[in-house]
Amino acid sequence: MSGKPALILYFTVIVLFMISIVFKIDELSLLTKPVIIPSIFFYYTQKNEGKMNWYYLLIVLIFFIGDMIVLVDLENSFRVIVPMFIVSYGLFLKALIEDSMKIRLSEIKSPHLFALLLCLFLLLYLFISSLDLLMEIQEGTVWLLIIYGTVLLLVGLVSSLNYIINPTRLSFLMILTSLCFVISDVFFVLKKYFLEAEMLDYISNLAQALSYFFLTRYFLLKSVSKNILNDDAAS
DSSP states (O other): OOOHHHHHHHHHHHHHHHHHHHTTOHHHHHHHHHHHHHHHHHHHHHHTTTOOOHHHHHHHHHHHHHHHHHHHTOTTHHHHHHHHHHHHHHHHHHHHHHHHTTSOGGGOOHHHHHHHHHHHHHHHHHHHHHHHHHHTTSTTOHHHHHHHHHHHHHHHHHHHHHHHHSOOHHHHHHHHHHHHHHHHHHHHHHHHHTOOOHHHHHHHHHHHHHHHHHHHHHHHHHHHHHHHHHHHHHO
């Protein structure tokens, strides 16, 4: 199946959701945000013809629950959302590592190492800066924040490694998904706790909404690649 109706619904809902954010229409946000993940999940099931990657299912389910908690703005939601997102990012990281295992050490050249070290430096800078700011506010959750930041750092690093050494469509989707995750989380923290800049809120919400599309495309392509490898092995 083409999945076009679900994809049209997904992007339509994102546009309406962003309108609700820009113009602060809370009622529209309550109507549109809960539809974003179900619509992209419906697209996944159509394109994958009912076959299910359980990592993907758990990831989007956790993200959906987390989004709903943020949407209703529950008290002390930070302590609930962070462990959930650690699990979802951890599952995504496991999928990335599975693809990284296909890379041979002999394929890693000096330019690759330089680019990877640059990515590592930038990610570490974001990690340490965000952690330093959050530790002053979220006392008592220091170790939780360290684990959260470390997992997200590894997601960015492993996806960068894949794309730098083996720039394929799959690795491109990896790095786009990871980039959206990092931008969404860092900008959310900056907006919520430190800078009252509306643009940060817009970018954070847009990056989060688009991350689901890139994540879905990644798992769809991963499924196709796996089927091709299985067919080749069988022949």
